[in-house]
Amino acid sequence: MKTPLVLLAAVASVSAHATWQELWVGSTDKITECTRTVKDNTPISSITSGDMFCGRSPAAASGVCDVAAGSSLTVEMHQQPGDRNCKTQAIGGQHYGPVLVYMAKVADAKTASSASWFKVAEDGYTGTTASWGTEILNANCGKKSFVVPKSLASGNYLVRAEALALHAGAGNQQPYVSCFQINVTGGGSATPSGVSFPGAYKTSDSLFTKSLWDSSFKYVSPGPAVWSG
Numbered sequence: 001m002k003t004p005l006v007l008l009a010a011v012a013s014v015s016a017h018a019t020w021q022e023l024w025v026g027s028t029d030k031i032t033e034c035t036r037t038v039k040d041n042t043p044i045s046s047i048t049s050g051d052m053f054c055g056r057s058p059a060a061a062s063g064v065c066d067v068a069a070g071s072s073l074t075v076e077m078h079q080q081p082g083d084r085n086c087k088t089q090a091i092g093g094q095h096y097g098p099v100l101v102y103m104a105k106v107a108d109a110k111t112a113s114s115a116s117w118f119k120v121a122e123d124g125y126t127g128t129t130a131s132w133g134t135e136i137l138n139a140n141c142g143k144k145s146f147v148v149p150k151s152l153a154s155g156n157y158l159v160r161a162e163a164l165a166l167h168a169g170a171g172n173q174q175p176y177v178s179c180f181q182i183n184v185t186g187g188g189s190a191t192p193s194g195v196s197f198p199g200a201y202k203t204s205d206s207l208f209t210k211s212l213w214d215s216s217f218k219y220v221s222p223g224p225a226v227w228s229g
């Protein structure tokens with residue numbers, strides 16, 4: 001009786017899709033005040049899709065959250081809108097893959113529709129059990145914290161959170177992306193140059209051409225190195 005098991009597994013993996021939803025500024029829960037909320041928890045169809053910019057049909061938020069340069073931000077992912085129950089995995093099933101956070105300076109965080117992104121955080125894979133970024137995310141109730149570099153110039157930015165699930169094998173990546181609208185205050189003079197989305201990832205990148213289930217799989221960080229200021 002193998003068929004029912006296969007069907008169960010398929011259902012579980014569908015319901016395990018997820019979205020980035022909430023933002024914390026330091027210890028203040030901003031909920032979705034500054035979140036460009038995406039349409040639903042379905043992954044982006046391809047790493048070269050236009051949806052790689054800020055996710056699938058995002059709605060601009062009414063808010064722009066002030067964040068002091070050098071302080072902490074936390075992005076938060078869950079399977080269903082508004083369900084922050086830590087008993088439910090943030091991104092369930094076997095959604096193994098890195099968790100990445102990018103930022104980009106923009107003129108107006110509420111309206112920006114193009115940007116040059118630099119990477120501020122990455123939980124990749126160190127080759128051991130439970131060391132995938134998505135597994136670390138699940139262990140932290142969907143929360144990924146990072147520091148807004150102290151030297152970064154003040155002004156409006158988009159924060160782009162990404163979980164890049166690789167479990168479906170070579171050529172079948174499942175990117176989950178949302179953006180957050182922030183205003184960096186008290187910053188320095190750094191204006192790091194960046195990459196575009198779509199554009200930063202190529203289907204020919206080694207991370208995407210070999211299945212993580214292959215014994216010779218090696219984790220190669222997608223996109224640029226982390227810029228820490």
Ligand SMILES: *[C@@H]1O[C@H](CO)[C@@H](O)[C@H](O)[C@H]1NC(C)=O
Pocket residue numbers: 064066155156183184185
């Ligand atoms: C960003 O912060 C600066 C400094 O506090 C403030 O003058 C400016 O109005 C803020 N901009 C937005 C869009 O919130």
Ligand SMILES: [Cu+2]
Pocket residue numbers: 013014016017018043095165174
């Ligand atoms: Cu999924």
